[in-house]
Amino acid sequence: MYTKMKREIVPGHNSLITGRKERSMPDLFAPYELKGLTLKNRVVMPPMCQYAVEKQDGMPNDWHFVHYVSRAVGGTGFIIVEMTGIHPDGRITNKDTGIWGDHQIEAYRKLTEAVHAGGAKIGIQLGHAGRKALDAEPPVAPSAIPFDAQSKTPRALSKPEIAELIEAYREGARRAVEAGFDTVEIHGAHGYLIHQFHSPLTNVREDEYGSDPVLFGEQVVQAVRDVLPAEMPLLMRVSAKEYVEGGYDEDYALDVCRRYKAAGVDMFHVSSGGEGPIGSNGGPNAGPAYQVDLAEHIRSGLQIPVIAVGRLESYEDAQSIVSEERAELVAVGRGMLSDPYWALHAEEALGGVEKSSVPAAYERGVWKRK
Numbered sequence: 561m562y563t564k565m566k567r568e569i570v571p572g573h574n575s576l577i578t579g580r581k582e583r584s585m586p587d588l589f590a591p592y593e594l595k596g597l598t599l600k601n602r603v604v605m606p607p608m609c610q611y612a613v614e615k616q617d618g619m620p621n622d623w624h625f626v627h628y629v630s631r632a633v634g635g636t637g638f639i640i641v642e643m644t645g646i647h648p649d650g651r652i653t654n655k656d657t658g659i660w661g662d663h664q665i666e667a668y669r670k671l672t673e674a675v676h677a678g679g680a681k682i683g684i685q686l687g688h689a690g691r692k693a694l695d696a697e698p699p700v701a702p703s704a705i706p707f708d709a710q711s712k713t714p715r716a717l718s719k720p721e722i723a724e725l726i727e728a729y730r731e732g733a734r735r736a737v738e739a740g741f742d743t744v745e746i747h748g749a750h751g752y753l754i755h756q757f758h759s760p761l762t763n764v765r766e767d768e769y770g771s772d773p774v775l776f777g778e779q780v781v782q783a784v785r786d787v788l789p790a791e792m793p794l795l796m797r798v799s800a801k802e803y804v805e806g807g808y809d810e811d812y813a814l815d816v817c818r819r820y821k822a823a824g825v826d827m828f829h830v831s832s833g834g835e836g837p838i839g840s841n842g843g844p845n846a847g848p849a850y851q852v853d854l855a856e857h858i859r860s861g862l863q864i865p866v867i868a869v870g871r872l873e874s875y876e877d878a879q880s881i882v883s884e885e886r887a888e889l890v891a892v893g894r895g896m897l898s899d900p901y902w903a904l905h906a907e908e909a910l911g912g913v914e915k916s917s918v919p920a921a922y923e924r925g926v927w928k929r930k
Contacts, residue, residue: 588879589907589917592637592888594827594865596791597743599681599889601637602882603903606829606869606891607685607745607797609642611655618645618658619667628671631896632678633919635903638889639680640795640829641671643687643747646732647725649696650688650753659686659732665739672740678919683743683795686732686784688725690714690753691762702756702763702770722769722776725753730783737788744784745795748777748820751834755799758816761806761835774819785824793826795867800854804836810854814861821862829867829891830855842870849877855887867891873898875906901926 589601605628612623620641628639645651645658658664668684675682691701691714700721701714717725733744748754754777756762763773785794798820800813817828832851833842842850851870859866868887872878873895881887896902904926907913918926 586882586885588882588890588910590882594888595793596789597681597793599637600679601635601903601907602889603635603637603878603906604867604869604889604891605631605636605639605896606867606893607640607642607747608893608897609652609656611653613655613657616654618648618651618656618660619664620657620671621667624657625671625674628682629674629678630900631903632675632680632682633922634896634899634901635907635913635917636680636896637903639675639682640745640891641668641682641684641741643685643689643752644732646686646688646728649693649699650690650725650728652689652692652694654695659684659735659739660728662735665735668736668739668741672742676740681742683745684736684739684741685745685747685797686729686736687747688728688753690751690756692751701753702765702776705762705764707751716765719767719769726776726779726783729780730787733784734787737792743793743795744788745797745829746777746780746784746825747797749797749799749829749831749834751799754780755834759802759808759835761802761804774816777816778819778823781820781823781825794824795827795829796820796825797829797831798858799832799834800830800851800858801832802835803833803838803842807835810857813854814858817858817864818862821864825864827865827867827888828855828858828862829869830858830887831869846871848872848874849881852881852886859887865889869893873902875909878906879910 592599672682691699693699699714700717704716706713736744757776758773800810848871852868855866855868865888867889868881869891872892878890881890
């Protein structure tokens with residue numbers, strides 16, 4: 561269990577009423593509000609690619625519908641749909657989802673309506689894989705540097721192409737709003753395109769996008785913010801540290817995030833890695849809560865709410881992160897792949913699930929009268 565430390569009060573932080581009883585500290589199952597987004601609890605399903613698109617058209621299908629709606633039924637407060645390509649060649653593979661055309665809106669609307677009916681809120685992560693787009697011919701990147709010896713050499717983006725991609729992010733966000741998503745998350749982590757602009761390992765441009773490695777991401781944030789309703793928060797996922805020689809550290813990331821906050825980001829989803837041999841899973845030495853200190857660094861440095869993520873499937877770990885005010889929300893990835901009802905089971909284990917939390921059809925199996 562974590563050592564209790566003195567914490568600053570962060571704007572957007574919701575406090576102490578859980579719906580079960582009044583507590584002296586925040587609770588994993590207390591509601592949370594950020595601008596116009598109201599969540600019933602602090603449990604997040606983070607974006608996890610399913611590689612399940614069948615026709616290479618980017619459209620979510622029955623697999624995606626069951627995958628996300630089951631977690632809503634399972635008690636999750638906030639679901640973020642997997643990295644969704646703002647361009648067909650911006651996907652990691654052709655089996656990934658996309659939102660590059662208006663014809664895709666209706667499939668996402670079906671998904672958002674069903675998740676809402678299950679009692680959860682839903683966001684979508686917009687992204688572009690850059691040099692990590694495995695099926696692109698060729699992939700594009702800030703500079704013509706391949707990921708490794710086995711990867712394709714990307715083509716360096718021209719400035720007109722950069723402007724087109726910024727507009728593609730804007731249009732993807734517009735479609736997300738029309739499809740009924742409650743918020744949008746921009747993917748700026750894990751070695752994908754925006755992260756590639758951040759990193760000295762991958763950006764050796766000699767124009768303004770090289771001298772100012774945050775400029776591309778900043779312009780994306782501003783474009784997306786322009787089409788979101790004023791009350792809709794904008795989230796951004798960032799890698800707060802690179803685990804490779806010559807990569808950046810958490811203080812560099814803090815400066816990057818400061819720019820993004822000023823451009824319109826309301827909450828950061830703090831991860832790490834993605835460039836070099838250690839990917840976003842943290843490598844063999846990553847243990848439970850290994851990224852929480854990085855989330856705290858961004859939170860305290862910018863006085864902004866954060867989502868903590870990284871091996872947080874333990875109910876007690878998730879609860880302590882919220883109760884000790886290390887992060888506002890907790891994302892549970894692998895735990896929810898294993899257990900769609902992770903949130904209900906956590907609430908039951910941590911103090912007794914409320915009958916109102918359980919779908920009526922499942923009451924006999926989950927809710928136990930005290």
